[in-house]
Structures are given as structure tokens and as C-alpha cells.
């Protein structure tokens with residue numbers, strides 16, 4: 001736990017000596033506030049409240065060079081430097097509080113100093129800071145009194161020592177505004193001890209933390225119960241937690257985030273996930289955590305591209321487990337990822353699902369342009385079911401020859417690929433690389449005639465002609481070895497071979513999307529025959 005000094009040193013010498021997890025706590029807060037500021041910079045009132053602000057500066061025990069901002073000063077520095085806040089007419093009200101008077105003076109002096117340390121600080125009328133020397137939770141009323149109205153958008157960071165001051169009633173009050181959010185420290189270790197203790201007064205405090213009139217042995221006083229309570233009785237719609245562990249890898253406290261805003265949940269999950277991953281790449285259990293036991297610390301930086309390819313694949317598998325055989329929307333997919341998996345939500349997961357053939361079709365509504373995952377919020381996404389996997393593979397094998405023979409120039413191959421699932425899963429450069437392989441492969445097999453000398457020098461697709469050698473020959477064996485299985489509406493294809501294709505089907509192959517070997521595919525031909533016997537028309541191409 002922190003060991004904030006109580007001595008009466010000059011303000012500039014008052015620096016709290018802390019354990020490594022305290023730096024992580026401040027880092028999580030900073031990263032979230034960065035996104036929070038960008039998100040709400042368009043609104044007129046934003047309030048940041050830090051009622052356990054400390055002295056504003058921290059350093060690692062026994063390591064003088066490790067000095068960093070504490071929560072209050074980190075937040076102020078971030079607001080002064082934030083690009084979105086500079087350009088918008090928003091006013092940010094910051095309320096800081098510290099009960100211990102000498103520490104309050106140290107904080108006050110750092111608050112004045114920070115304006116001189118940042119380049120181009122926000123003017124006072126845009127960033128208004130009030131520093132209180134009061135007692136929490138009473139200071140909440142002081143803040144609301146000062147504001148005169150209940151603000152719409154308020155973020156509170158509640159960082160007390162222990163659990164005694166952290167009352168449920170106070171958290172409920174802070175969550176009550178329309179966009180009220182809290183990041184609150186829940187003292188797991190101490191509360192677990194109270195569960196075993198017989199001291200009545202401790203039990204009363206714990207009951208207060210949970211917002212219950214009385215503590216009973218049945219009260220499972222742990223973080224999950226706390227999150228439940230926040231959702232049931234304090235107005236929070238979503239909650240998350242991040243565990244902090246000590247140098248013996250024991251859970252000491254959890255940072256619990258509570259909000260009514262789905263967007264906030266999305267950001268905080270990304271922040272906690274990325275922080276956890278940066279600290280412990282081997283982490284398997286996906287309970288977001290940091291441990292002093294592993295002293296390595298993450299670098300600063302943004303939270304983009306935080307998921308590895310492996311994580312995207314694993315998350316795509318979760319989606320497939322849940323949605324297989326169903327039609328859904330991007331909104332539902334996003335909600336499922338954020339609320340019921342361990343992962344944050346990124347488009348990369350959908351690309352991984354398409355590449356693994358879990359997605360059967362995606363109906364684009366963007367007027368004939370190449371579909372993009374992030375532009376068709378309302379489109380319907382169909383996930384493959386097990387039986388569809390076999391049917392579609394057979395059907396693709398049956399139909400591929402006719403379609404492919406319509407491709408008469410190298411360009412045509414690329415255009416065709418863009419309007420199929422390849423267009424969803426790959427960039428144009430990647431498609432071109434794939435198409436090159438297809439053409440070389442077909443040429444090697446004697447299925448097409450193409451000037452391979454010119455072709456091999458081409459850096460981009462062009463009008464180079466491609467002639468099919470034997471119109472009657474079935475090229476299903478070629479597509480059998482390709483990793484790319486595609487099937488489109490043949491009727492439409494005849495009318496306008498490539499550009500007007502709206503409905504696309506993504507056809508599944510092996511779970512990893514690797515090329516299949518010939519042996520496996522020759523086996524699949526049997527299914528094709530079987531399918532042909534059962535249906536003259538083949539499976540419906542309608543993607544609804």
C-alpha cells in the first residue's frame with residue numbers, strides 16, 4: 001500500500017513514496033482521461049473530481065529517479081496538453097481535495113506550478129481548478145454547492161486509504177448525473193480480512209461500502225459482489241475491475257470502474273486490457289491485473305493496436321461459438337465482445353473472423369463501393385453454421401469454374417476479389433499479392449495462358465490478358481487447393497460480372513484459413529456430388 005508521509009516538509013519536498021502498482025493506477029487514470037477528454041470536449045461542462053488527491057507527486061521507494069505526477073497533477077497536465085480541449089469552447093471544472101493540511105498546501109503549490117510547466121496552458125476560464133481542504137465524503141456537497149447545478153458529465157477518481165471512507169452512498173451520488181462515472185479503489189485484501197473478523201465496527205464499515213444496512217456472514221464481500229451492487233443500486237449500467245497485486249503476488253485492491261455509458265465501457269476495457277497485456281503478455285486468465293511481483297512497467301503511449309493477431313483469432317472464435325448459424329449486426333457483435341468476452345472491441349477481430357471463414361456473408365449497404373467493416377453499422381452479418389460449412393464448400397467447388405472463366409484480364413481478378421470476402425478481410429495490396437499467387441498457380445497448371453514475363457514485372461494489376469485454355473475443363477481442382485473460396489450470385493454476375501455485386505458469401509475452409517492440401521479437397525468433392533444430387537439449383541445465394 002502507499003506510504004504517504006505525514007511530515008511538514010516544504011511543499012516541493014513532499015513526495016509520496018509508493019509501490020510500483022501506484023504508477024500503474026495513475027497510468028490507467030491518465031489513459032482513460034485522455035479518451036474521456038476527447039469524447040466530451042464537445043460538451044459545455046466537464047467535471048473531474050479527485051477527493052483523495054494527495055500531494056500531487058509520487059516516487060518509487062528507494063529510487064529517486066522514478067518521480068512522476070500523482071493523480072491530481074497528472075490529470076491537470078493532461079487537460080492542459082489535450083489537443084481536443086484546446087480547440088473546443090468547453091469549460092473543465094476540476095475539484096481536488098486533501099484532508100491533511102500540510103499535504104493540502106503541497107498540492108496547492110503544485111497546482112499553481114503546473115501552469116508554468118506546460119507549454120501553452122489552457123486559460124483559467126477554460127480550466128478552472130478548486131482545491132479543497134475538507135473531509136470526504138462531505139466534500140461532495142461542497143463541490144455541488146460550488147457548481148450550483150448538477151453537472152451532466154462528471155468523472156470521479158476515489159482513491160482512499162483503506163475502505164472506511166469509501167461509502168456506497170457517496171458513490172451513488174457521484175454516479176447520479178447523466179454522464180456520471182467513477183473509478184474507485186476497492187480494498188480487496190482488507191475487506192477479505194473483515195469477512196473473517198468478529199469486530200462489529202469493521203463490519204459496519206464494510207456494510208457501508210456495499211450500501212447494505214448490516215453486514216451478515218452471507219454477504220460475500222468481494223469485488224464481484226461490489227460490482228453487482230453498483231449495477232443494482234447505484235445506477236451503474238456497466239462495471240469493470242483491474243486487480244493490483246503486491247510483491248508477493250497477493251491481490252491488494254481492485255480499481256473498479258462504473259458507468260452508464262457504453263462508450264465509456266469500451267474505452268476503459270481497452271485501457272485495462274492493454275495495460276494488462278503490456279505488463280504480462282503471457283497472461284492467460286484475462287483477469288486484468290498488475291503485480292508488483294513483476295516489476296516491469298509499460299511505456300506510455302496510446303492504446304491503439306493493443307490486440308495481437310492471436311487475441312483477434314481467439315476473440316473471433318468466441319464470436320463463432322456464440323453466433324454460428326445466426327444473422328446479426330455489428331452493434332450486437334460489439335456488445336457481445338465487450339460484455340461477454342475478455343477482449344476489447346476492434347475491427348481486426350471481424351477481419352480475423354472473415355479470414356477464418358466464420359463469417360458467411362456481409363451485406364454492404366454502401367452503394368456499390370468496396371465494403372468496409374466500420375462503415376456498415378446496419379449491415380447484416382451472417383455467421384456460418386457447421387452444416388453450412390460443408391454445403392458451401394461443395395457448392396463453391398461446383399460453381400467456381402463458370403465464374404472464374406469470366407475473368408479475362410489481370411485487373412478482373414483483382415476487382416472480383418475486392419467484391420468478395422477478400423475485400424472485407426484484406427487491404428488492396430494484400431489482395432494483389434493473393435491474386436498474383438492465383439494467376440501463377442493457374443498458369444503453372446496450364447489452365448490459363450498469360451504473358452508471365454510481363455506479369456512477373458507488374459507492380460500493380462493491369463489490362464494484361466488472361467486466356468483460359470479449355471473452356472470445358474472444370475477448374476474446381478484449382479480452387480480446391482486455393483485458400484480463397486468464394487461464391488457469388490451467378491445471375492447477377494452474368495449481368496454485371498464484378499462491380500455490381502452487393503451480396504457476397506464468405507465460404508469456409510479449415511478453421512485457420514490456411515491453404516488446404518489437395519487430398520482434403522478431393523475428399524470434399526464427394527460432398528459436392530452429393531449436393532448436386534440433392535438440389536438442382538444449389539444452396540440459396542440470398543444472404544438475408
Ligand SMILES: C[S@@+](CC[C@H](N)C(=O)[O-])C[C@H]1O[C@@H](n2cnc3c(N)ncnc32)[C@H](O)[C@@H]1O
Pocket residue numbers: 002004016026051052053054055056057058069070071072097098099100103134135136137159160161165
Ligand atoms: C492514497 S492517497 C492518494 C494518492 C493520490 N491519489 C495520488 O495519486 O497521489 C490518499 C490521500 O487521501 C487523504 N485522505 C485520507 N482520508 C481522507 C478523507 N476522509 N478525506 C479527504 N482526504 C483524505 C490522505 O491524506 C492521502 O493524501
